[in-house]
Amino acid sequence: MTKGLLLVLSGPSGVGKGTLCNRLRALSPELVYSVSATTRKPREGEIDGVNYFFKTHEQFRAMIEAGELLEWAEYVGNYYGTPKSFVQQTIDQGKDIILEIDVQGAMQVKERFPEAIFIFVLPPSLEELQKRIVGRGTESESSIRSRMAAAAEELKLMEHYDYAVVNDVLETACNRVQSIIAAEHCKRERLFPAIQKWLNGV
Numbered sequence: 463m464t465k466g467l468l469l470v471l472s473g474p475s476g477v478g479k480g481t482l483c484n485r486l487r488a489l490s491p492e493l494v495y496s497v498s499a500t501t502r503k504p505r506e507g508e509i510d511g512v513n514y515f516f517k518t519h520e521q522f523r524a525m526i527e528a529g530e531l532l533e534w535a536e537y538v539g540n541y542y543g544t545p546k547s548f549v550q551q552t553i554d555q556g557k558d559i560i561l562e563i564d565v566q567g568a569m570q571v572k573e574r575f576p577e578a579i580f581i582f583v584l585p586p587s588l589e590e591l592q593k594r595i596v597g598r599g600t601e602s603e604s605s606i607r608s609r610m611a612a613a614a615e616e617l618k619l620m621e622h623y624d625y626a627v628v629n630d631v632l633e634t635a636c637n638r639v640q641s642i643i644a645a646e647h648c649k650r651e652r653l654f655p656a657i658q659k660w661l662n663g664v
Protein backbone atom coordinates (compact mmCIF):
# COMPACT_ATOMS: atom_id res chain seq x y z
CA MET A 463 0.00 0.00 0.00
CA THR A 464 1.17 3.54 -0.72
CA LYS A 465 2.32 5.20 2.46
CA GLY A 466 0.65 8.37 3.70
CA LEU A 467 2.43 11.70 3.69
CA LEU A 468 4.24 12.89 6.80
CA LEU A 469 3.66 16.65 6.97
CA VAL A 470 5.56 18.81 9.43
CA LEU A 471 4.17 22.24 10.19
CA SER A 472 6.20 24.74 12.23
CA GLY A 473 6.19 28.44 12.85
CA PRO A 474 6.51 30.97 15.64
CA SER A 475 4.18 30.93 18.62
CA GLY A 476 1.01 32.85 17.87
CA VAL A 477 1.34 32.65 14.07
CA GLY A 478 -1.84 30.57 13.96
CA LYS A 479 -0.58 26.98 13.58
CA GLY A 480 -3.26 25.58 15.87
CA THR A 481 -6.02 27.61 14.20
CA LEU A 482 -4.78 26.58 10.76
CA CYS A 483 -4.63 22.88 11.72
CA ASN A 484 -8.15 22.98 13.18
CA ARG A 485 -9.50 24.56 10.02
CA LEU A 486 -7.62 22.09 7.81
CA ARG A 487 -9.00 19.18 9.80
CA ALA A 488 -12.51 20.54 9.42
CA LEU A 489 -12.00 20.92 5.65
CA SER A 490 -10.14 17.62 5.21
CA PRO A 491 -11.35 15.18 7.89
CA GLU A 492 -9.17 12.42 6.40
CA LEU A 493 -6.05 14.31 7.50
CA VAL A 494 -4.76 12.81 10.77
CA TYR A 495 -3.29 15.05 13.45
CA SER A 496 -0.51 13.85 15.74
CA VAL A 497 -1.17 14.64 19.42
CA SER A 498 2.09 15.57 21.15
CA ALA A 499 3.16 14.92 24.72
CA THR A 500 4.17 17.96 26.77
CA THR A 501 5.14 18.99 30.27
CA ARG A 502 3.43 22.38 29.73
CA LYS A 503 0.37 22.99 31.88
CA PRO A 504 -2.97 22.84 30.02
CA ARG A 505 -4.45 26.17 28.93
CA GLU A 506 -8.09 26.84 29.69
CA GLY A 507 -10.21 24.61 27.46
CA GLU A 508 -7.37 22.27 26.47
CA ILE A 509 -8.20 18.58 26.88
CA ASP A 510 -5.75 15.80 27.73
CA GLY A 511 -5.42 13.46 24.78
CA VAL A 512 -7.00 15.95 22.37
CA ASN A 513 -4.74 19.01 22.39
CA TYR A 514 -1.78 17.34 24.08
CA PHE A 515 -0.98 14.41 26.33
CA PHE A 516 -0.12 16.39 29.46
CA LYS A 517 2.76 14.75 31.34
CA THR A 518 4.92 15.34 34.39
CA HIS A 519 8.66 15.74 33.82
CA GLU A 520 9.16 12.19 35.16
CA GLN A 521 6.58 10.73 32.78
CA PHE A 522 8.10 12.61 29.85
CA ARG A 523 11.62 11.36 30.73
CA ALA A 524 10.28 7.81 30.91
CA MET A 525 8.83 8.20 27.39
CA ILE A 526 12.22 9.36 26.09
CA GLU A 527 14.02 6.49 27.80
CA ALA A 528 11.55 3.91 26.47
CA GLY A 529 12.21 5.21 22.93
CA GLU A 530 8.54 6.15 22.51
CA LEU A 531 9.19 9.55 20.91
CA LEU A 532 9.94 10.18 17.27
CA GLU A 533 11.46 13.51 18.28
CA TRP A 534 11.41 15.79 21.29
CA ALA A 535 12.64 19.25 22.21
CA GLU A 536 12.67 21.78 24.99
CA TYR A 537 10.79 24.96 24.14
CA VAL A 538 10.55 27.93 26.52
CA GLY A 539 11.17 25.78 29.62
CA ASN A 540 8.92 22.83 28.74
CA TYR A 541 9.37 19.55 26.92
CA TYR A 542 7.37 18.59 23.85
CA GLY A 543 7.55 15.36 21.86
CA THR A 544 5.80 13.29 19.20
CA PRO A 545 4.65 9.74 20.09
CA LYS A 546 6.31 7.56 17.47
CA SER A 547 4.05 4.53 17.08
CA PHE A 548 0.93 6.52 16.15
CA VAL A 549 2.80 8.34 13.37
CA GLN A 550 4.24 5.10 11.99
CA GLN A 551 0.87 3.29 12.09
CA THR A 552 -0.91 6.17 10.37
CA ILE A 553 1.48 6.46 7.44
CA ASP A 554 1.66 2.67 7.11
CA GLN A 555 -2.15 2.69 6.73
CA GLY A 556 -1.74 5.08 3.80
CA LYS A 557 -3.15 8.07 5.68
CA ASP A 558 -1.56 11.52 5.76
CA ILE A 559 -0.51 12.84 9.14
CA ILE A 560 0.36 16.35 10.25
CA LEU A 561 2.85 17.13 13.03
CA GLU A 562 2.67 20.63 14.46
CA ILE A 563 6.09 20.88 16.09
CA ASP A 564 8.89 23.36 16.70
CA VAL A 565 11.95 23.78 14.48
CA GLN A 566 14.30 21.72 16.69
CA GLY A 567 11.91 18.78 16.51
CA ALA A 568 11.39 19.31 12.78
CA MET A 569 15.15 19.02 12.17
CA GLN A 570 15.15 15.66 14.02
CA VAL A 571 12.27 14.43 11.86
CA LYS A 572 14.21 15.53 8.78
CA GLU A 573 17.09 13.23 9.79
CA ARG A 574 14.79 10.27 10.44
CA PHE A 575 12.24 10.82 7.66
CA PRO A 576 13.93 12.80 4.87
CA GLU A 577 10.86 12.17 2.70
CA ALA A 578 8.64 14.21 5.08
CA ILE A 579 7.26 17.53 3.81
CA PHE A 580 8.24 20.60 5.80
CA ILE A 581 5.98 23.65 5.87
CA PHE A 582 6.85 26.84 7.73
CA VAL A 583 4.02 29.18 8.67
CA LEU A 584 4.86 32.88 8.57
CA PRO A 585 2.98 35.84 10.04
CA PRO A 586 2.13 38.75 7.72
CA SER A 587 4.47 40.88 9.94
CA LEU A 588 6.22 40.67 13.33
CA GLU A 589 3.84 43.33 14.70
CA GLU A 590 0.87 41.15 13.73
CA LEU A 591 2.59 38.12 15.34
CA GLN A 592 2.96 39.94 18.65
CA LYS A 593 -0.65 41.16 18.39
CA ARG A 594 -1.86 37.57 17.92
CA ILE A 595 0.08 36.14 20.89
CA VAL A 596 -1.11 38.97 23.13
CA GLY A 597 -4.65 38.77 21.73
CA ARG A 598 -4.89 35.03 22.45
CA GLY A 599 -4.68 35.97 26.12
CA THR A 600 -3.06 32.71 27.25
CA GLU A 601 0.50 33.85 28.01
CA SER A 602 2.14 35.88 30.76
CA GLU A 603 4.31 38.86 29.78
CA SER A 604 7.49 36.86 30.32
CA SER A 605 6.14 33.95 28.26
CA ILE A 606 5.30 36.39 25.43
CA ARG A 607 8.86 37.81 25.57
CA SER A 608 10.38 34.29 25.50
CA ARG A 609 8.11 33.27 22.60
CA MET A 610 9.02 36.37 20.56
CA ALA A 611 12.74 35.67 21.20
CA ALA A 612 12.23 32.03 20.16
CA ALA A 613 10.42 33.28 17.01
CA ALA A 614 13.55 35.15 15.90
CA GLU A 615 15.63 31.96 16.26
CA GLU A 616 12.97 29.87 14.49
CA LEU A 617 12.82 32.22 11.51
CA LYS A 618 16.55 31.66 10.96
CA LEU A 619 15.87 27.95 10.33
CA MET A 620 13.13 28.57 7.79
CA GLU A 621 15.51 27.87 4.90
CA HIS A 622 15.48 24.17 5.84
CA TYR A 623 11.76 23.91 5.05
CA ASP A 624 10.29 22.92 1.70
CA TYR A 625 7.50 25.53 1.74
CA ALA A 626 6.59 28.78 3.45
CA VAL A 627 2.94 29.71 3.92
CA VAL A 628 1.90 33.17 5.07
CA ASN A 629 -1.05 33.04 7.45
CA ASP A 630 -2.60 36.37 6.54
CA VAL A 631 -6.21 35.42 5.83
CA LEU A 632 -7.00 32.03 7.40
CA GLU A 633 -8.95 30.60 4.46
CA THR A 634 -6.23 31.63 2.01
CA ALA A 635 -3.55 30.06 4.21
CA CYS A 636 -5.62 26.84 4.39
CA ASN A 637 -5.90 26.81 0.61
CA ARG A 638 -2.14 27.18 0.34
CA VAL A 639 -1.50 24.18 2.60
CA GLN A 640 -4.14 22.13 0.79
CA SER A 641 -2.49 22.95 -2.54
CA ILE A 642 0.87 21.77 -1.19
CA ILE A 643 -0.67 18.49 -0.04
CA ALA A 644 -2.41 17.97 -3.38
CA ALA A 645 0.80 18.71 -5.31
CA GLU A 646 2.82 16.34 -3.12
CA HIS A 647 0.27 13.56 -3.66
CA CYS A 648 0.55 14.07 -7.34
CA LYS A 649 4.36 14.12 -7.20
CA ARG A 650 4.50 10.95 -5.12
CA GLU A 651 3.19 8.59 -7.71
CA ARG A 652 -0.49 8.60 -6.76
CA LEU A 653 -1.23 9.97 -10.18
CA PHE A 654 1.72 8.56 -12.09
CA PRO A 655 0.62 4.89 -12.17
CA ALA A 656 -2.73 5.96 -13.64
CA ILE A 657 -0.99 8.00 -16.32
CA GLN A 658 1.40 5.13 -17.01
CA LYS A 659 -1.61 2.88 -17.54
CA TRP A 660 -3.06 5.27 -20.10
CA LEU A 661 0.27 5.51 -21.87
CA ASN A 662 0.55 1.73 -22.02
CA GLY A 663 -2.83 1.67 -23.69
CA VAL A 664 -1.81 4.22 -26.37
Ligand SMILES: Nc1nc2c(ncn2[C@@H]2O[C@H](COP(=O)(O)OP(=O)(O)O)[C@@H](O)[C@H]2O)c(=O)[nH]1
Pocket residue numbers: 472473474475476479480498499502533534535537542543544562563564565566567568
Ligand atom coordinates in the same frame (compact mmCIF):
# COMPACT_ATOMS: atom_id res chain seq x y z
N1 LIG B 1 9.50 19.44 19.00
C1 LIG B 1 8.21 19.49 19.26
N2 LIG B 1 7.59 20.68 19.36
C2 LIG B 1 6.27 20.68 19.61
C3 LIG B 1 5.52 19.51 19.78
N3 LIG B 1 4.23 19.86 20.04
C4 LIG B 1 4.17 21.20 20.00
N4 LIG B 1 5.40 21.71 19.75
C5 LIG B 1 5.81 23.11 19.58
O1 LIG B 1 6.04 23.70 20.82
C6 LIG B 1 5.84 25.10 20.72
C7 LIG B 1 4.98 25.59 21.86
O2 LIG B 1 3.67 25.04 21.73
P1 LIG B 1 2.51 25.57 22.68
O3 LIG B 1 2.98 25.60 24.10
O4 LIG B 1 1.28 24.79 22.39
O5 LIG B 1 2.39 27.10 22.29
P2 LIG B 1 1.87 27.89 20.99
O6 LIG B 1 2.73 27.53 19.81
O7 LIG B 1 2.02 29.30 21.40
O8 LIG B 1 0.42 27.49 20.79
C8 LIG B 1 5.26 25.33 19.33
O9 LIG B 1 6.30 25.75 18.47
C9 LIG B 1 4.75 23.97 18.94
O10 LIG B 1 4.73 23.80 17.54
C10 LIG B 1 6.21 18.27 19.67
O11 LIG B 1 5.66 17.19 19.78
N5 LIG B 1 7.53 18.33 19.41
Ligand SMILES: Nc1ncnc2c1ncn2[C@@H]1O[C@H](COP(=O)(O)OP(=O)(O)O)[C@@H](O)[C@H]1O
Pocket residue numbers: 473474475476477478479480481482594595597598629630631632
Ligand atom coordinates in the same frame (compact mmCIF):
# COMPACT_ATOMS: atom_id res chain seq x y z
N1 LIG C 1 -5.23 34.31 9.85
C1 LIG C 1 -5.43 34.84 11.05
N2 LIG C 1 -5.83 36.12 11.16
C2 LIG C 1 -6.05 36.70 12.37
N3 LIG C 1 -5.88 36.07 13.56
C3 LIG C 1 -5.47 34.77 13.51
C4 LIG C 1 -5.23 34.10 12.27
N4 LIG C 1 -4.85 32.82 12.55
C5 LIG C 1 -4.84 32.72 13.90
N5 LIG C 1 -5.24 33.87 14.48
C6 LIG C 1 -5.35 34.16 15.93
O1 LIG C 1 -4.03 34.27 16.45
C7 LIG C 1 -3.96 33.74 17.77
C8 LIG C 1 -2.87 32.67 17.82
O2 LIG C 1 -3.30 31.53 17.05
P1 LIG C 1 -2.89 30.05 17.45
O3 LIG C 1 -3.55 29.15 16.47
O4 LIG C 1 -3.11 29.81 18.89
O5 LIG C 1 -1.30 30.11 17.16
P2 LIG C 1 -0.13 29.05 17.39
O6 LIG C 1 -0.77 27.70 17.48
O7 LIG C 1 0.76 29.20 16.20
O8 LIG C 1 0.56 29.47 18.64
C9 LIG C 1 -5.35 33.20 18.10
O9 LIG C 1 -6.02 34.15 18.91
C10 LIG C 1 -6.01 33.04 16.72
O10 LIG C 1 -7.41 33.21 16.80
